[in-house]
Amino acid sequence: MLKVDKLVSGYGPMQVLWEPSLNVKKGTITSVLGPNGAGKSTLLWTIFGTVKPWSGKIYFEGRDITFTPPHEKVNMGMTLVPEGKHLFKGMTVYENLIMGAYRKEAEEKLQENLELVYTLFPILKERAQQKAGSLSGGQQQMVTIARALMTNPKFIMLDEPSQGLAPKIVLEVFETIVKLKEEVGLTILLVEQNAEASFDAADYIYVMHEGHFKAEGRPEDIRKSKEVREAYLGI
C-alpha cells in the first residue's frame, strides 16, 4: 500500500534520514522501532509531506506521492496521528471529532464514522461534552486517534502512540490499534520506542538507528536476534 524508496530528508543543513526504504502491505501493522533521535518521527512527517523530501520516492497505492501536499494525501485516504497531544484542548471531545471530518467525503460519512468511533472508544461517548484538555493522557491519545478516524482514512500513521502513558494504558492503546486493523480494516504504520508493545501488535518491524534501517523482519525474528535487541533496543 505504501512504498518508500531511499528517502532522504532533514531540517536545514542537517540530514536526518539516510535512505531508509520500507514497504507497508495492505491490512497490516508495520512498526518502526528505534531509540530517541533515530529519525522515526521525521520519517513519518516526511512521508506525510510536512517535512519536504530531499530525494527518494514515496508511493501510495502505486501512485508517486513524493511531492504531493499533505492535504491532498488526506484526500487519498492517508492521515497521521501526531505524537503527544495535538488536540484542540479548549474544545469538547465532540467538537474535536467533528473537526476531524473536515473533508467533503468525511463530512458525508460523519454519522457513520462517529458511531464507529464511539463503538471503538465508548469512553469518548460518555465524555463527549467534556473539554478535551481535561481528559487523562490515555483518553487524550484516544481522542487524537478518533479524530484521525473521522477523516475516513484507509491508511494511518501513528507517531509514538504510547508516549507518556502508563504501562496499562499503553496496552489498551495497542489493543485499539489492533482493532483498527482487524475490525475497521485499516493499514497502519507506527513508530515506537516501546519495543515490547510493538512486538505483540505489529506484523512487520523495521529497526531504525541514526536515520538508517538496521534490521527488518517479523516480530518473532526481531525479538530473537540478539544483536538487534542489544544494539538498538536495549532489552
Add this chain to the structure above:
Amino acid sequence: MKAKKYLPFIPVFVAYLALFLIGETVSGIWQLIAMLAFYCALGQAFNLFMGMTGYVDFGYVAFLGVGTYGMAITISKLYSHGLGFGLIAIGFALAIVMSVLLSLAVGAVALRLRGAYFAIATIGVNEGFRYLIEGAKLWNGSEGIIFSGPLRMAFGRQTATVLTTFAADVFVFIIALAAAFITLVYMRGKVGYALTALREDEDAAKVMGINVTKYKIIAFITSAALAGLLGASAWALKLTYVYPPDVFEITYTVEAIIIVLLGGAGTLLGPIVGGLVYGLSKYLLAIILPGFQLLIFAPVIIFIIVTFPEGLVGFVKLKTRGTWLENYIV
C-alpha cells in the same frame, strides 16, 4: 437556519449605526466619531487575519500605506479626465489591487514561517517599503503626493470639501461594516472552520486534510485588501496628501494589535469594543493629562489583558454561553 447564522451581525450593525447617528446629531463631535470609526475599522480588518489565524503581522500598516498611494496616484494622475465619481471608484480599486499585490509578495515568503518568526519577518516590511519609495524616488519619493488641488479641479470646491470632511469618514464606516460581515461569513463557513483548526494547532489541521497555506493566504489577502481601502479613505481622501513617513508608521500596527487584544482576538464584536475603548481613552487621556497618556495607557492595557486574557468580548462571550445572548455575542 441560514439566517440564524448571521444574527450576530445585528449588534455590529446597531453599534456602527448608533456611532454614526451620535456623530450626526451631536454637534462638534464628528471628528472624534470619525477617529473612533477608524480605530474600529482598523481592528476589524486586522482581526480578520490576526484574530482568525493567530499570526501577528507587524507590517500591517504597509497595506494601509499602499492603499493610500493607490487613491493618491489615481486622483493626481486622472483628475483631468472628467471621470466624475468614477475617479474615486478607480482610486479604491487601485488601492485594493496594490494592497493585494503587496500581500501576495509578503505572504508568499512570510506565511511559510510560524509564530514569532512570522512576526519578525513582517516587522521590516513597512520600513523597507517606505525606504524603497523614498530611495528609489517612487511616486514622488520622500516629497509624497499632495492632491488637494487635483481633487478640487475634478469635483469643484464644494463637492471636494464634502468628500474630505464627510464622505471619507462614511467610507470608513462602510469598510468597518464590510470587514465585520466578511469576518462573520468566514467564521460561519468552511474558511473559519479551517482557520480555527490551524490557529489551535497547525499540525493537527494538516493531518485533518486542511490546506493550511491556502486558508492563511485567503485571510491574509482579505485583511490586506480591507486595509488598502481604509488607507484610501481615512488617509488619502480625508487628508488629500500622502507622505511616506506618515503612512508607514509602525505605531498604527501596534494600535491595531492593542485594539484586537483588548476586544478579544477572533471575536466579531471585539474590534468594535476594543476600538471604542482604545480610541476614547486615547482621546480623553490626551485632554486630561496631555503628555502622560502613554504612561497611563500602558498599565491600563496590561491590567485589561491580565484580567481578561480573552479580551473584553471574549470574556462576555464565555459568560453568556448557553443563554439567548450567545446567538448575538460572537
